[in-house]
Amino acid sequence: VCLKMSYMKMRLLYISLVVLGALCLYFSMYSRTPFKEEPFVFKKERGNFLQLPDINCKQDPPFLVLLVTSSHEQMFARTVIRNTWGKEKNVNGKRIKTFFLLGATANKDLSKVVAQESQRHHDIIQKDFMDTYFNLTLKTMMGIEWIHRFCPQASFVMKTDSDMFVNIYYLTELLLRKNRTTQFFTGFLKLNEFPIRDKHNKWFVSKYEYPWEKYPPFCSGTGYVFSSDVASQVYEVSESVPFIKLEDVFVGLCLAKLKIRLEELHSEQTFFPNGLAFSTCRFKKIVACHFIKPRNMLSYWQALENSLEDECPAV
Numbered sequence: 001v002c003l004k005m006s007y008m009k010m011r012l013l014y015i016s017l018v019v020l021g022a023l024c025l026y027f028s029m030y031s032r033t034p035f036k037e038e039p040f041v042f043k044k045e046r047g048n049f050l051q052l053p054d055i056n057c058k059q060d061p062p063f064l065v066l067l068v069t070s071s072h073e074q075m076f077a078r079t080v081i082r083n084t085w086g087k088e089k090n091v092n093g094k095r096i097k098t099f100f101l102l103g104a105t106a107n108k109d110l111s112k113v114v115a116q117e118s119q120r121h122h123d124i125i126q127k128d129f130m131d132t133y134f135n136l137t138l139k140t141m142m143g144i145e146w147i148h149r150f151c152p153q154a155s156f157v158m159k160t161d162s163d164m165f166v167n168i169y170y171l172t173e174l175l176l177r178k179n180r181t182t183q184f185f186t187g188f189l190k191l192n193e194f195p196i197r198d199k200h201n202k203w204f205v206s207k208y209e210y211p212w213e214k215y216p217p218f219c220s221g222t223g224y225v226f227s228s229d230v231a232s233q234v235y236e237v238s239e240s241v242p243f244i245k246l247e248d249v250f251v252g253l254c255l256a257k258l259k260i261r262l263e264e265l266h267s268e269q270t271f272f273p274n275g276l277a278f279s280t281c282r283f284k285k286i287v288a289c290h291f292i293k294p295r296n297m298l299s300y301w302q303a304l305e306n307s308l309e310d311e312c313p314a315v
Contacts, residue, residue, distance in 0.1 A: 042141060042238045042250070047127035051115070052150070053099050054122035061153035063094035064172065065228075067143035070100040070162045071131055072110040075117065077162040080294040082121065084301035085165065091172040099123050100162075101143045103131030136221070140247040141238060147231040155181050157231055160223040165292040165300055167283060169308065171225070174265050174287065184227040185255060186263050187219030188271035190248075203246060210244055217262050218252025220273040223288035225265070233258050280304060281312035 055062075066086060070078055078100055086098035100123060105111055118124040125146050129138045140159055147157055156175055160166060178184070193215040195205045234254040241253045255262070265271075265287065275291035276282065280303045283289070292300065 042137070042241065042243045047129045047138070047142070049126065049146075050104065050128055051102075051118040051124045051126035052146075053125060055097065055151070057151035057153040060095065061155070062097040062151070063154070064096045064156045064158065064168070064175070065147065065151060065154045066096065066098040066166065066168075067125075067140075067147075067157060067159045068098060068100050068162055068164075069136065069139050069143075069159070070102055072102065072105050072107065072114050074162050075113070077294045078117070080297045081162065082123070084297050085168050089168075091169055092176060094172055094176070096168055096172070097123075099125050099143075099146075101139045102126045103135055103139055104128045105131055134245040137243065137245055137247040137250045140221075140251065141235070144231045144235050144238075147228055148235040152228050152232055154228045156184075156225055157228055158223060158225045159221070160288060161221070161290070163290065163292055164223055165283070165286075165289045165297060166223065167286055167288070167304065169304075170270070170285060171287045174270070175225070178265070180227070182227050182229050183260055184263065185219070185224065185230055185260055186226070186265040187224030188222070188269075188273050189217065189219060189262050189264065190215075190252075191217045191262075193218070193249075205244065205246065210242070210249075215249050216252045216256035218248050218255070219262060220271065221246075221248030222273040222290045223271055224248070224251075225287075230255075230258075230260060233260070278303075280307045284308075284312060 068078075068081060068086065081098065081100075088095075088097055090096070102114065102124060103126070114124065114126070118126070125143060127138070127142045129135050129142075131139075143157075143159060147154065158166070158171070194213065195210050195215065196203045197207070198204055234251060237254050237257050238250075241250065241257055244250045244253065268285070270285070270287040272286060272289045276286065276289045278296070278300055283300065283304055284307065
């Protein structure tokens, strides 16, 4: 009996080891090829609109629509933008409108406050995806979809961020000078960028997400400007482009597929994604500057508006 029991135990142990070995082999093979499916692609029908702005683009088409990525907590920044460069106005007889792009939050109090803000200002575009940093591509594509569906009559669109200073006077002047309203895309050109493979980096992209060695040309996501026909084309082609969480790169991939080339807006640098020390004369000849805190925005803007008629010394 003892021999029989020990034989059974040995047999069970042997079977257990075989099963364990098979499982180890399976998982080691699986870990080498963890993704057999196709890379994730953007789906055009992703999410429903929760808030839509009150504007009829058919009746009174804006010349320029500013789409500002924002989050629920940035109420003060939105208020400052509404009172500075985002205030609805006519520049050289051209109408300019600003809207804020938001996702959804699990915080019911913040959701309520944003819904009230939307009812008061009618300038929020919102969908029901979670509002996180790595959903910036969804947020940007929501803005592009809104232009495509509700405001294709606009001449130009600028996508920018809530910590940017935008000189709408100089931007309007340069766009009118360009005399181009189709197939146009401009900003701070990034023509020679490579994926960051360091896992600890904020902009890390795995080889699965992006297997190629180099990014296509794209413009810094801090601020880029394009003709509204490009919005519709990017929206239409977006489903056939591999999804990537870096929104500026994703838009660049769409442009590459569309064979739309990036162009400089001016022979001098006008977009400053790395920031720039303020001076009134300097800021009169820029389009966009990054890293501007809300508390500085108002004083910079007032200085700019008060000096519009003044001459600056030639540099």
